[in-house]
Each structure stands twice: as C-alpha cells, then as structure tokens.
Amino acid sequence: MSTITGEQAAAGEVTSPNRLWQSIKKFLALSPALVWIFVLVLLPNIFLILYSVWENDLGTISQNWTLDNYSSLFQSEVFKTLLKRTLIISLVSTTIATLIAYPLAYVVVTKFGRYKTIAALLIIIPLWVSYLMRVFAWKIILGEEGVLNGMLMSLGITDKPSEAFLYSTTTVIVALTYVAIPYIFLSTYTALDRIPRHYYEASSDCGASPWGTFRNVIWPLSRPGVAVGFAIGFVLTFGDYVTPAMVGGLEGTMLGSIVLQEFGNANNWPMGAGIGVVIAGAGLLVLAVVSLFTRLDARIE
Amino acid sequence: MAEEREETELNTATTERQEPSARAATGESAAAVVELVGVTKTYPGEEESAVADVDLRIREGEFFSILGSSGSGKTTTLRMIAGFEQPTIGRVFLDGNDATDVPPYRRDVSTVFQNYALFPHMKVQANVAYPLKMSGVPRREIGPRVKEALERVSMAEYAKRLPHQLSGGQRQRVALARALIRGPRLLLLDEPLGALDLKLREEMLFVLKRLQREVGITFIYVTHDQGEALAMSDLMAVMNKGRIEQLATPAEIYAKPATSFVAGFIGKTNLLSCRHVEGNRAEAGSVPLILAEDPKQSQFTLSVRPESILIGTDCHSLPNRFVAEVSEVLFLGHEREVLAKIGDQRLMVRSQDLTVGPGDTIEFGWDPKEAVIVEATGG
Amino acid sequence: MGTSERTPNNRMKANSKVVKIVLGVVVGVAVLCVYVFLYAPMMVTALFSVNDSTIQTLPFQGFTTKWYSALFNDEAMKSAIYFSLKVAAVAVTVSAVAGLGFALLVHRLQMRGTGALQGLIAAPLVAPGLVLGISLLVVFRQANVSPGFWTIVAGHAAFITPLIMFILIQRLKTADPSLEQASMDCGAGYIRTFWHVTLPGLRVALIAGCLLGFTLSMDEIAVTFFLAGTEPTLPVYVWGLLRFGFTPEVNAAFTLIAGGSLLLLTFAGLLLYISGRRQRAGIPNSIDQAEGLGAIGVSTAPSTTEGGTRTV
Numbered sequence: 005m006s007t008i009t010g011e012q013a014a015a016g017e018v019t020s021p022n023r024l025w026q027s028i029k030k031f032l033a034l035s036p037a038l039v040w041i042f043v044l045v046l047l048p049n050i051f052l053i054l055y056s057v058w059e060n061d062l063g064t065i066s067q068n069w070t071l072d073n074y075s076s077l078f079q080s081e082v083f084k085t086l087l088k089r090t091l092i093i094s095l096v097s098t099t100i101a102t103l104i105a106y107p108l109a110y111v112v113v114t115k116f117g118r119y120k121t122i123a124a125l126l127i128i129i130p131l132w133v134s135y136l137m138r139v140f141a142w143k144i145i146l147g148e149e150g151v152l153n154g155m156l157m158s159l160g161i162t163d164k165p166s167e168a169f170l171y172s173t174t175t176v177i178v179a180l181t182y183v184a185i186p187y188i189f190l191s192t193y194t195a196l197d198r199i200p201r202h203y204y205e206a207s208s209d210c211g212a213s214p215w216g217t218f219r220n221v222i223w224p225l226s227r228p229g230v231a232v233g234f235a236i237g238f239v240l241t242f243g244d245y246v247t248p249a250m251v252g253g254l255e256g257t258m259l260g261s262i263v264l265q266e267f268g269n270a271n272n273w274p275m276g277a278g279i280g281v282v283i284a285g286a287g288l289l290v291l292a293v294v295s296l297f298t299r300l301d302a303r304i305e
Numbered sequence: 306m307a308e309e310r311e312e313t314e315l316n317t318a319t320t321e322r323q324e325p326s327a328r329a330a331t332g333e334s335a336a337a338v339v340e341l342v343g344v345t346k347t348y349p350g351e352e353e354s355a356v357a358d359v360d361l362r363i364r365e366g367e368f369f370s371i372l373g374s375s376g377s378g379k380t381t382t383l384r385m386i387a388g389f390e391q392p393t394i395g396r397v398f399l400d401g402n403d404a405t406d407v408p409p410y411r412r413d414v415s416t417v418f419q420n421y422a423l424f425p426h427m428k429v430q431a432n433v434a435y436p437l438k439m440s441g442v443p444r445r446e447i448g449p450r451v452k453e454a455l456e457r458v459s460m461a462e463y464a465k466r467l468p469h470q471l472s473g474g475q476r477q478r479v480a481l482a483r484a485l486i487r488g489p490r491l492l493l494l495d496e497p498l499g500a501l502d503l504k505l506r507e508e509m510l511f512v513l514k515r516l517q518r519e520v521g522i523t524f525i526y527v528t529h530d531q532g533e534a535l536a537m538s539d540l541m542a543v544m545n546k547g548r549i550e551q552l553a554t555p556a557e558i559y560a561k562p563a564t565s566f567v568a569g570f571i572g573k574t575n576l577l578s579c580r581h582v583e584g585n586r587a588e589a590g591s592v593p594l595i596l597a598e599d600p601k602q603s604q605f606t607l608s609v610r611p612e613s614i615l616i617g618t619d620c621h622s623l624p625n626r627f628v629a630e631v632s633e634v635l636f637l638g639h640e641r642e643v644l645a646k647i648g649d650q651r652l653m654v655r656s657q658d659l660t661v662g663p664g665d666t667i668e669f670g671w672d673p674k675e676a677v678i679v680e681a682t683g684g
Numbered sequence: 685m686g687t688s689e690r691t692p693n694n695r696m697k698a699n700s701k702v703v704k705i706v707l708g709v710v711v712g713v714a715v716l717c718v719y720v721f722l723y724a725p726m727m728v729t730a731l732f733s734v735n736d737s738t739i740q741t742l743p744f745q746g747f748t749t750k751w752y753s754a755l756f757n758d759e760a761m762k763s764a765i766y767f768s769l770k771v772a773a774v775a776v777t778v779s780a781v782a783g784l785g786f787a788l789l790v791h792r793l794q795m796r797g798t799g800a801l802q803g804l805i806a807a808p809l810v811a812p813g814l815v816l817g818i819s820l821l822v823v824f825r826q827a828n829v830s831p832g833f834w835t836i837v838a839g840h841a842a843f844i845t846p847l848i849m850f851i852l853i854q855r856l857k858t859a860d861p862s863l864e865q866a867s868m869d870c871g872a873g874y875i876r877t878f879w880h881v882t883l884p885g886l887r888v889a890l891i892a893g894c895l896l897g898f899t900l901s902m903d904e905i906a907v908t909f910f911l912a913g914t915e916p917t918l919p920v921y922v923w924g925l926l927r928f929g930f931t932p933e934v935n936a937a938f939t940l941i942a943g944g945s946l947l948l949l950t951f952a953g954l955l956l957y958i959s960g961r962r963q964r965a966g967i968p969n970s971i972d973q974a975e976g977l978g979a980i981g982v983s984t985a986p987s988t989t990e991g992g993t994r995t996v
C-alpha cells in the first residue's frame with residue numbers, strides 16, 4: 005500500500021552511490037540555512053572584529069592590521085571610567101531586577117493557581133511595547149517637572165522640585181531595571197514552572213517547612229534559570245545606548261553611548277567596532293561563567 | 306520472634322513509636338491511626354465530588370488497601386490524609402487529633418508517590434537523608450540511619466547515584482527508604498507499583514509486605530489492581546465514583562461482595578438479575594434457581610463465581626443443576642473459560658476438560674450457599 | 685516527634701492564621717507594586733497624550749485631543765509610520781519564509797548539530813541590538829551597500845526569523861507525526877503532504893509568529909538606528925524628536941503604536957492559545973485536510989474495561 009520513499013529505499017540498499025546522494029541531499033537542504041548563518045551571523049561578526057583591528061585614518065579605513073585601537077582604548081581614562089560605570093550600572097540593575105523578578109515568578113507559580121499564565125503574560129507584555137516609549141516615559145516620571153516631583157510636592161514631602169531623579173546614574177539604573185525585569189521573569193518563571201508539584205509535596209511530606217522546601221529543593225532546581233535570566237539581563241543592559249541617551253545625561257553615559265559617537269560624529273569606526281567587541285565579549289564572558297556555574301546534572305522527569 | 310524484636314530494636318525509628326504500640330499491647334481496643342469522618346472533596350470548578358461522604362477508620366499496624374478504578378477518588382482520599390488537599394466537608398483525624406488544618410510537614414505521615422518524586426538534584430543518600438535533615442536529626446546520626454534504611458531495601462551500593470541513573474524498581478526502593486526513614490506512624494502508597502513491569506511488580510509486592518511486617522507501621526495502599534489488594538491487605542475498601550462501596554477483609558469482599566459493582570470488580574463473576582418466586586426459589590429470566598435462604602427482596606442481583614460452579618459428575622448432588630450449550634471457549638493455559646447458554650442466560654464456568662468446544666453440551670451446577678445476593682434492584 | 689505536641693491548640697492556630705493573612709497581604713501588595721511599576725510608563729504616556737499642556741507634569745491641565753490631530757497633520761511623522769509599516773511587512777514576509785524553512789529543517793533533519801544550527805540562527809535574537817546593528821553596518825559598508833530600506837529589512841529579518849522559527853519548532857514538537865506518515869502512506873508525496881497536512885497544522889502558529897514579529901519590527905530602535913539611511917523609521921524619527929525638541933505629539937504617537945502592538949499581541953496570543961488547546965485535545969488543525977486525503981491514520985482506541993470482566 006505504501007509508496008517507497010527515498011529514505012526507505014536508502015535504508016534498504018546500502019550502496020555507496022546512494023549514501024553519497026543522501027549526503028548531497030542533506031547538504032542541499034541545509035545550504036539555505038548555512039548561507040543565512042554565514043551572511044547574517046558569521047560575516048558580520050568577522051568584519052566587526054576585523055574593523056576593530058584595522059587602522060583608522062581620519063575617517064577612512066586602511067586595512068592594515070593593528071592593535072592600536074585596543075591599546076588606546078585601554079589607556080584612555082574616559083574608556084576605563086565608562087567601562088567601570090557601565091559594569092556597575094549593568095550589574096546593579098540586573099541584580100535588582102533579578103531580586104524582583106525571581107520572587108515574583110515564585111509567587112506567581114506557587115500561589116496564582118490557574119491564573120498564573122495570565123499573571124505571567126501581563127509581566128511579559130511590556131516587552132512588546134516600544135522600547136523607546138518605555139524608557140522615555142521614565143523621563144516624564146522622573147524629570148524635574150515630572151510626575152514624581154509633582155506628586156511629592158502636592159503631598160508636601162518636598163517643597164521644590166528635586167533634580168536628583170533625572171539625568172543621573174540612578175535614573176539609568178531605574179530604567180534598566182525596569183527593562184530587565186520581564187526578561188529575567190521569563191527565564192525564572194519557565195524554570196520554576198517546570199518543577200512539578202509533586203516535588204513540593206514530597207518535600208513537605210518529608211517534614212520540610214515551606215522555607216526548607218524552597219532552600220533545599222526549589223532553589224537548586226531553578227538556579228540555572230535564574231543564572232540564565234541574569235546573563236540575559238546583563239547582556240541586554242550592558243550594551244544599551246538608548247536608555248542613557250534618553251534619561252542618562254552626562255552622568256549616565258555608558259559604553260554604548262560612545263559607540264554611537266564613534267560611528268557617528270567622531271567617524272572612527274574601528275574604535276567603535278573595538279568597543280562593540282568589548283561589549284560582545286563581556287556578554288559572552290558572563291554567559292560562559294554562568295553556564296559553567298549552573299550546570300545541573302539533574303533531570304526533571 | 307526474638308530475632309524480629311532485635312531487628313526492630315536496632316531501628317532507632319521504632320523507639321519513637323513505642324508508646325502507641327505499648328498501648329495496643331495492653332489490650333485496649335487498637336487506636337485509630339487515621340479516621341475520616343464524613344469527608345467530601347469537590348475540586349474548585351468541578352460539579353461532581355471527587356470523594357463523597359467517606360467514613361474510614363484505620364487501626365494501628367494495619368495493611369489497608371483502597372481499591373478502585375481510575376478516577377474513583379483514591380488519590381484524592383490519600384492526599385487528604387497526607388494533607389495536600391483539604392476536605393470540602395468533614396474532618397480528618399490522625400491519632401485521635403483533628404488534623405484537618407495541619408499542614409503536611411507537621412503530619413507524622415509519609416507518602417510514596419506514584420512517580421516516586423525523588424529530588425533529581427540529590428544523590429540517593431541525600432534523598433533518603435532529607436527527612437532526617439528536615440527534622441533536625443544530628444548529622445552524625447544521619448549517616449548510619451541512611452545506610453541502614455538503604456540496606457533494608459537492598460540499595461546500599463547505589464547511595465552515590467542520582468535518581469535518573471536508577472531503574473524504575475530501584476527508584477521505587479529509594480522512595481520507600483526515604484518514606485520510612487523517619488519511622489512515620491503511617492505510610493501512604495499511591496499505586497506504587499503502577500510504573501513497574503510484571504516481574505518487578507511481584508518482587509516489590511514481597512518487599513513491601515516484608516517491610517510492613519518488619520517495621521510494623523500502618524500502610525495505606527492505593528491500587529487499581531485487585532490482585533495486589535487481595536494479596537496484601539488486612540482490610541480493604543472498594544471505591545467507586547468517590548464512594549466506598551464496601552469495607553471489609555479481602556476474604557469477605559471476595560466471598561460476600563456487598564454490591565454488584567464490588568462483585569464485578571473483584572475477580573470474575575456471573576451476575577444474574579433475579580426475581581423472587583416463592584420461599585427459596587427464584588428465577589433469572591426463564592431459568593429457575595434455588596437460593597440458600599429466602600431473599601428479602603422481590604428483585605435482586607445474584608453473584609456466582611465461576612470457580613464455585615462445578616462441572617460434570619461433581620454437580621449431581623447440587624440443587625441448582627443445568628444442562629447448557631457451550632457457545633464460546635477461551636483457553637487460559639491451566640484451564641478453559643467456557644461461556645454456556647441456559648435459556649436466555651449466559652454463564653461463565655471454568656473447566657479443566659480440554660475437549661469441550663463450542664456446540665457441546667455440558668452439565669454444571671452450584672451450591673446455593675456459594676451464590677451471594679449483592680444488590681436489591683426493587684422493593 | 686510526639687504527636688500531641690504537633691497538634692496545634694486553638695491559640696496557636698489563631699496565631700498562625702493571623703501571620704498567614706498578614707504575610708499574604710504583604711506579598712499581595714508587593715506583587716501589585718511590581719505590576720504598577722511595569723505599567724506605569726505606559727499609563728503615564730497615555731495620560732499625557734491627552735493632557736492639555738506642553739509641559740509634562742502634574743497636575744493635569746485638562747483633556748485635549750490636539751496632540752492626536754497634530755500627529756495626523758505631521759507629514760514627516762506620517763511618512764515615518766508608512767516607512768515603518770513597509771519595513772515591517774517586508775521583514776516579516778522574509779522571516780516567515782525563512783523561519784518556516786529552518787523550523788522544518790531543524791525538525792526533520794534529526795541529526796547532530798541541529799542544536800548548533802539553531803543556536804547560530806538565534807544569535808541575532810539574543811545579541812545586544814547595538815552589536816547586531818554595528819556588525820551588520822560594517823558588512824554593508826564593506827559590500828558597498830548604502831544604508832536604507834533593505835539594510836533595515838535585513839537587520840529586522842535577522843532577529844525575527846529565529847523568533848518565528850522557535851514558535852514553529854515548538855508547534856512541530858507537539859504535533860502528531862502519525863498524520864504526516866498517514867498522508868505519505870496514502871500516496872501523497874512530500875510536497876503534497878507538506879501542502880495539505882504539515883502547513884495547515886502550522887498555519888495558526890505561523891500567523892501568530894508573524895504578528896509578534898511585526899510588532900517587534902515596528903518598535904525596533906537599537907538595530908535600526910545604525911542601519912537607517914536618510915529615511916527614518918518611526919522609532920528613529922521619534923528618537924530625533926525626543927533628543928532635539930520634544931512635543932507631546934510623541935506621546936500620542938507612542939500611545940497609538942502601543943495600542944496597536946497590544947492589539948496584535950492579544951490576537952497572536954489568542955491564536956497560539958487556541959491552536960495549542962486544539963492540539964492538546966487531540967484535534968490537530970489539519971484533521972479535516974488529512975481526512976480529505978483519505979488519511980485517517982488514527983483509529984479510535986478500543987475502550988478498555990477496568991478490573992474484572994462482567995459476564996451475563
């Protein structure tokens with residue numbers, strides 16, 4: 005009844021031409037994907053690295069190999085300050101976001117019953133609203149004549165508008181924390197949601213209090229998800245230039261901001277590419293560290 | 306006896322239970338370890354109750370089974386005893402104290418989960434040590450007790466493995482060791498052998514029975530397999546649609562099923578709907594029957610087990626005797642199952658005679674005392 | 685482990701109840717605060733888009749729709765919106781084709797290395813927008829492609845394709861392979877099976893993925909900023925407005941775009957939810973098509989009797 009497909013035929017007679025044909029077919033099927041990866045993933049990254057080791061000559065790029073871009077970067081005080089500040093801003097906001105998102109995910113998974121999917125969706129939805137809008141709104145909220153100041157003044161807590169909220173490192177941290185929460189929530193929620201109910205019950209059955217269950221069972225099983233979330237949050241915030249541009253002012257400038265300058269007015273692409281490589285490298289480093297420290301041998305059934 | 310005593314002495318867990326067992330020994334009527342009083346559970350958003358108006362009393366040291374088909378409310382009942390679910394109506398008593406609102410971790414009850422629920426990130430020994438760690442047992446005591454518990458289920462050599470490196474049967478044993486290590490008053494087992502193949506299943510049945518004898522604690526064993534329930538229990542409850550149909554010893558349930566559901570569920574049986582004629586005589590359709598005593602109802606269902614039906618010359622002295630035509634024969638290995646037709650009724654009988662075939666006539670009958678009235682179907 | 689000591693007496697019970705309630709309230713309020721935090725920016729933007737003042741501050745100066753009418757009279761803004769829509773439509777179309785192809789490829793070629801393949805295709809989705817933007821920019825410069833419509837489309841397709849791919853792979857994983865096998869058994873070739881059985885099964889997920897991709901494309905700034913030429917997409921145009929002289933008109937634009945995004949998102953979510961439910965209920969979307977081919981590979985399972993058999 006059944007027609008013999010190519011695969012079955014190949015399985016039937018294991019002759020070498022057939023095998024060769026089989027491999028060729030596989031390769032042909034794969035080739036669009038390989039081209040895609042080559043053009044949109046490999047080539048850009050290769051050229052990014054190449055640019056960072058090419059010489060810049062007043063805006064024209066000569067393809068001479070040099071490490072000058074990197075050495076001048078790491079000798080520049082401005083770069084070092086910015087690198088340090090970017091690291092701090094990024095780590096602090098990712099940490100705060102994790103400290104908010106993980107407990108939130110825990111509460112949603114364990115306490116929201118059949119409403120948990122809705123509750124989770126409501127946290128993810130802001131990701132689909134314009135990034136620019138979400139960040140810019142913080143300017144309206146935190147600005148000198150913003151909503152927060154207006155509220156504080158009408159409540160009589162302060163009598164004149166405070167400038168403390170806008171154009172500072174703190175503003176950037178608030179906005180980036182805000183941006184990172186949904187991502188970290190998504191990752192930790194998935195991890196927690198994969199832990200079946202019967203592990204909670206078995207632990208409780210063994211005499212563990214809710215806290216004991218969390219510490220000994222739930223935390224170890226969800227830690228990889230937290231780590232991945234943290235890494236995503238870090239990568240996201242470390243390379244951001246939109247947020248500092250919107251709410252950061254001078255004090256909130258980050259590495260991404262100078263990449264923008266180098267590719268724009270400064271017209272020094274190799275330098276910009278070098279900073280881009282540093283940003284990508286930092287992200288990869290955090291990912292590597294995280295995946296190293298959170299390998300879980302366990303398999304959740 | 307002496308040997309057994311010594312063995313239990315070694316088990317530190319048993320020392321904690323000495324007070325109640327001493328009470329049992331002094332001849333006081335054995336205390337109820339678990340008592341469910343008028344318990345009904347309706348899951349939120351459901352119309353039907355998963356468990357309806359269940360009363361149960363389970364005594365110290367009993368091997369108690371709950372038998373029922375899937376969806377009959379066995380797991381729900383067990384979960385209410387463990388404390389994972391709250392009854393909608395009714396109370397749960399543990400050791401005579403109202404425990405309805407006590408959270409699971411404060412109940413002296415252990416559960417062996419159907420899917421074992423071994424913590425995947427902990428080695429076998431850590432899993433077994435977990436209950437001790439949680440109840441604050443000093444570190445140096447934990448090691449030896451874990452070792453002993455693992456030895457009891459012959460799993461000592463696997464102490465350093467992770468659960469996913471074990472086979473189903475091995476995980477089962479670890480789950481048992483973990484459940485037993487604190488020496489709970491009560492062990493709940495939810496279809497513990499459900500995921501095992503036939504051979505392992507039989508082996509584990511022996512392990513379970515031996516363990517229960519050794520540690521002497523109360524087991525509540527949930528299963529849909531009547532063979533397991535009959536073989537293991539001191540007392541069993543048959544559940545159907547959230548209600549307990551019958552609660553009795555296995556022998557009684559087998560011999561005197563209280564309802565036609567029980568009769569049909571336990572073993573194979575012939576259920577005949579009968580009409581009372583007069584005195585001890587009745588009719589199933591057009592077939593006249595003799596009963597052991599006068600029935601109290603005019604319409605009822607009679608259960609006759611195939612194995613209590615005698616064939617050929619054996620049945621000559623019996624009051625219920627029929628000649629029937631064989632309509633179907635099923636070969637079962639050691640015997641044959643014969644479907645015989647008398648009048649408008651069909652009965653299943655067992656025959657060792659290997660020559661019977663469809664179309665043959667056979668003679669059979671049964672002692673009225675072997676037939677049980679299981680249900681009144683009309684006033 | 686005395687059981688008597690474990691039974692809470694009434695006072696303890698009452699105490700623990702109070703603690704429970706207080707804890708519940710505290711947790712509830714904290715959770716609520718996070719939700720408020722997450723939605724505050726959107727609400728503030730929407731509110732100020734109808735506030736009758738050029739200064740963004742409390743108290744409100746009264747209701748107005750003038751920012752919306754200003755928006756509809758702003759030719760530059762309108763052409764930016766139009767350009768964004770064009771970019772999104774083309775980028776999503778490209779991504780749908782590529783994402784579908786890659787998803788089927790990954791799903792079919794059960795061989796080693798598909799994990800790496802997926803990872804590489806997904807890289808632009810997880811890379812920081814800045815890195816993706818500048819790395820594509822240098823390639824385009826090297827290839828002498830000047831920034832404009834097609835460079836933006838390429839940048840967007842680079843991260844929308846993996847999104848659609850993952851949604852489709854997820855759906856393929858839960859789909860019933862016996863349907864396809866049944867179709868092949870009935871003599872339908874690969875292509876016809878794909879057209880009549882596989883594709884209808886993926887249709888809903890594909891549409892949902894496209895909607896999600898569309899909203900992403902409409903809102904994207906980090907990558908687009910580097911790849912845009914002289915003609916700006918809406919976010920790039922707004923970026924300029926925000927940096928050099930702000931009008932509340934932007935709030936109106938944001939509110940409209942966010943509303944549109946949420947609408948598409950809700951629609952996509954509903955589609956995914958419904959198709960997921962149908963699949964779980966064992967009624968694959970493609971069942972009617974499969975039947976049309978005479979490929980009813982799934983016979984109803986024989987009803988199993990539980991426990992002992994009843995005779996008579």
Ligand SMILES: Nc1ncnc2c1ncn2[C@@H]1O[C@H](COP(=O)(O)OP(=O)(O)O)[C@@H](O)[C@H]1O
Nearest residue numbers: 348351355373374375376377378379380381382
């Ligand atoms: N968490 C739940 N929510 C809603 N209904 C449930 C839940 N658990 C069980 N049920 C329903 O309650 C009934 C009894 O289930 P259960 O106690 O699991 O039966 P058993 O263990 O005998 O198979 C079933 O009809 C089942 O569908």
Ligand SMILES: [Mg+2]
Nearest residue numbers: 376379380381
């Ligand atoms: Mg069950």
